[in-house]
Amino acid sequence: MIPDRQYTTLPAPSRGLPHRYGERVFLHSNPWALSALLRLCAPTTTQPLLNHLVAALYDHLLHQVVGLELSQAFVDRPTRMAAHHPRGRYAGQVVDPAQEVVVVDIARAGMLPALRFFEGLSLLLDPARVRQDHVFSSRLVDEHGEVVGADLSGAKVGGPASGRLVLCPDPMGATGTSMVRVMDFYRDLPGGPPARFVAVHLIVTPEYLRRVLGSGHPVHVHAVRLDRGLSSDEALAEVPGARWDEEQGLNGADYIIPGAGGLGELMNNTSR
Helix, strand or coil: CCCCHHHCCCCCCCCECCCCCCCCEEECCCHHHHHHHHHHHCCCCCCCHHHHHHHHHHHHHHHHHHHHHCCEEEEEEECHHHHCCCCCEEEEEEECCCCCEEEEEEECCCHHHHHHHHHHHHHHCCHHHEEEEEEEEEEEECCCCCEEEEEEEEEECCCCCCCCEEEEECCEECCCHHHHHHHHHHHCCCCCCCCEEEEEEEEECHHHHHHHHCCCCCEEEEEEEECCCCCCHHHHCCCCCCCHHHCCCECCCCCECCCCCCHHHHHHCCCC
16 A cells, blocks of 8 residues: 555654754743633632643643654554555554653653643653653752752652653752753662653743753753743843843742743742
C-alpha cells in the first residue's frame, strides 16, 4: 500500500510567541490558554474551578510539549475497516511509542500537573516506558522573606533516569531555585544524567529563565505566559528578552507580578 503523502511528514508545531531568550524557551501564549489562565489567576476563582482550570491548561500544554519534544515514528497499522477493505490502514507518522520518559511530581503544586502528564503520555506511549517520580521541594527564605535556596526534603524515584526525557510540570516558575535543585538531583542519580529536562509551567519570570538556562543543565522551558510586570517601560515595549537586564517579574518576597498568588496553597485549599 502506498502511504498517503499528507501523513508521511507532519508540519512543524508552533514554537509560540517570538522572544530573545534563546532556542530553549517556548512561550505558548495562544488565546485559549491565556483566557483560561486569566480566569485561574482571578481573585474570585477558588476550588473546585481552580483545579479544573489547572488540569485543562496542563492537558493543553501536553499537546504542545509532545509535538516539540517527543520523537516521531512511521507506522503502518490496521483500523477496524481493514477487515472490509485492504486500504483500511493508517500509514504515517505518530509519536514514537518506544521512547522512555520520566514525569516528576514536584510536590505540592506539581502533583496535579504531573498526574495529567503521566496519564496523558501513558495513552500515547508504551505505558511500561512512562514513569512518574515524586520529589518534595520547598523554598528556603531569609528573615526578609527572600528566597535563598531550595530544600529537597524527600523523593521517591523509580530507578535511573540516564538517557531519558525528564518532564517537570510545575505551575509557577518564579526564581528557578527549586527547578535547578531538582535537576541537580536527577543529574546525580546512579547511572548517569537524563538526556534532557523539560520544565513546563503556567507562568515564568525573566529571573527564572536566567537562573534555569544558566544552570548548565540541558533544559527546555515551556510556559503559557511570561510575567515581567515590574520591568522598565522601555523593556515592556520591546520583544521579551531584548532588554533582559531591565526585565523583572518578582517582588521583594519573590512572588510573581502580575502572577497568580500562592498557587500551591490555593490548589490544596490551605493557608500556608
